Amino acid sequence: MRGFFNAFIQQCIMSNLLLYFGKGNKKLNLNTNAKISTFSLPAGWCCPGANICLAKADRQTGKITKGKDCSVLCFAAKDEAFRSNVRESRWNNFELIKSHDHDPLVSLIHRSIDHYVSRDATHIRWHVSGDFFSPAYLKAVLESCSRYADDMIIYAYSKALHFFYDQNTGEPLVDIPDNFRLTASWGGLYDFMIEKFPHVFTRSARIVSSREEAQRLGLQIDEDDSLAAGPEDMHFALLESKAKQKEKSAQRRLVHAI
Secondary structure (H helix, E strand, O other), X not given: XXXXXXXXXXXXXXXXXXXXXXXXXXXXXXXXXXXXXXXXXXXXXXXXXXXXXXXXEOOOOOOEEEOOOOOOOOHHHHXXXXXXXXXXXXXXXXXXXXXXXXXXXXXXXXXXXXXXXXXXXXXXXXXXXXXXXXXXXXXXXXXXXXXXXXXXXXXXXXXXXXXXXXXXXXXXXXXXXXXXXEEEEOOEOOHHHHHHOOOOOOOEEEEEOOHHHHHHHOOEEOOOOHHHHOXXXXXXXXXXHHHHHHHHHXXXXXXXXX
């Protein structure tokens, strides 16, 4: 009994010193079985490019505050509003990241992945909630991802496009490793960059309300993240109801794992 208690205390101490990665198995498509881990930060608070989905849940109360142009309520923020353990886990990630300089942060990311992510994991979805909130944070993540280039894909949706490429010239601001797959997410403050620099934003996603809308736009619908995580760069759509279901499913896996 004492050994179990000591192990429990050690686990609690360790969890406060590491970034938390959620766990969940998910099929990316009919032909590939993927073991996915997820990483999250507080919705809205870490989303410098958000616009139509900008919403924040207060850390203490969970009360949601919407951005002035918010027209699509962020389901990650809504989930944080009702689940204090999810809120605290994401804020702990945020505070830990902000307290580290580059080299210590890269080391922290490595140690956290080694602790939480199974050795047979095939993918990490970076930011089920939140986004790249600073150039320094982005650079640390990308450097960390390069360590797993031989055996794991890291993919992310992002509206913080100005951290990846210069918004005036389109010149790269960071080195993106081959195993990192960026999907430029429409509906943010930097949508103009997707249109202005199509040669660098070769993979993008926009939410549509129906299959007919996706067909009119000439976009394939990503039903299961296989287009976001797959090897082919392309523009695609997320069906609004599917996007909501996927977000809820990801949040449930996170809650059950905490």
